[in-house]
Amino acid sequence: xxxxxxxxxxxxxxxxxxxxxxxxxxxxxxxxxxxxxxxxxxxxxxxxxxxxxxxxxxxxxxxxxxxxxxxxxxxxxxxxxxxxxxxxxxxxxxxxxxxxxxxxxxxxxxxxxxxxxxxxxxxxxxxxxxxxxxxxxxxxxxxxxxxxxxxxxxxxxxxxxxxxxxxxxxxxxxxxxxxxxxxxxxxxxxxxxxxxxxxxxxxxxxxxxxxxxxxxxxxxxxxxxxxxxxxxxxxxxxxxxxxxxxxxxxxxxxxxxxxxxxxxxxxxxxxxxxxxxxxxxxxxxxxxxxxxxxxxxxxxxxxx
Numbered sequence: 001x002x003x004x005x006x007x008x009x010x011x012x013x014x015x016x017x018x019x020x021x022x023x024x025x026x027x028x029x030x031x032x033x034x035x036x037x038x039x040x041x042x043x044x045x046x047x048x049x050x051x052x053x054x055x056x057x058x059x060x061x062x063x064x065x066x067x068x069x070x071x072x073x074x075x076x077x078x079x080x081x082x083x084x085x086x087x088x089x090x091x092x093x094x095x096x097x098x099x100x101x102x103x104x105x106x107x108x109x110x111x112x113x114x115x116x117x118x119x120x121x122x123x124x125x126x127x128x129x130x131x132x133x134x135x136x137x138x139x140x141x142x143x144x145x146x147x148x149x150x151x152x153x154x155x156x157x158x159x160x161x162x163x164x165x166x167x168x169x170x171x172x173x174x175x176x177x178x179x180x181x182x183x184x185x186x187x188x189x190x191x192x193x194x195x196x197x198x199x200x201x202x203x204x205x206x207x208x209x210x211x212x213x214x215x216x217x218x219x220x221x222x223x224x225x226x227x228x229x230x231x232x233x234x235x236x237x238x239x240x241x242x243x244x245x246x247x248x249x250x251x252x253x254x255x256x257x258x259x260x261x262x263x264x265x266x267x268x269x270x271x272x273x274x275x276x277x278x279x280x281x282x283x284x285x286x287x288x289x290x291x292x293x294x295x296x297x298x299x300x301x302x303x304x
Contacts, residue, residue: 129293
């Protein structure tokens with residue numbers, strides 16, 4: 001069985017882009033890859049891939065990441081300004097990783113170290129992350145994306161709970177779609193698990209998940225993938241086959257320097273991909289420019 005520490009040493013990108021690098025695999029999203037994404041736009045159809053930010057979800061009751069609290073701070077009973085101008089304001093308290101989200105490289109450490117050997121104790125404090133925070137990634141996650149629809153391989157709507165997705169599955173989904181993942185591409189993996197959440201069972205959605213197993217780290221590394229996103233809550237299968245907590249996060253984020261996208265809504269995307277008979281498209285994943293943030297809400301937009 002693969003060990004994440006051993007695999008992490010093998011696939012490490014530490015120093016690949018310099019000792020002070022904070023972008024990790026997003027360095028692979030060069031202008032050429034952004035242009036490749038633009039060239040994949042053919043029909044002009046635009047899809048938004050995020051969950052709503054409101055008090056209704058997706059977090060279940062008692063979760064350590066609660067749902068947003070939205071409040072109005074200026075209502076219609078406020079004074080009318082000179083000339084009749086009248087305005088309203090609002091505010092929101094939210095966990096930055098409570099819905100469709102991005103994981104920054106400051107989000108994951110093991111053995112006391114973040115990506116590129118940065119000390120987690122030194123970098124992450126109550127004030128936020130002094131290195132590898134979200135401010136480094138805003139405007140960077142855009143380019144050519146490839147949808148790998150895993151349940152479609154077996155004619156299903158979704159994978160089962162705790163069903164692993166292997167490197168062989170990624171290759172099979174790629175072959176089925178008739179597309180090749182190129183260096184600097186963004187890989188979007190559909191498990192169908194989002195159907196559980198959209199069906200109203202948040203507790204079941206967050207209790208376990210199908211997802212990528214540890215073998216996929218080598219596949220993503222060999223293909224020089226820039227960013228990976230999925231429709232489950234943690235990209236990887238949980239609980240893991242080894243029993244280790246989030247071993248793929250450890251390898252992808254900490255060792256390879258790959259930010260992650262989680263809880264992307266991919267049902268309509270899969271339908272459009274099937275109807276247009278192609279799996280490549282342009283994607284832009286905008287997060288908030290939270291200085292020192294270890295994650296952020298995301299508003300991914302796909303264009304076919």
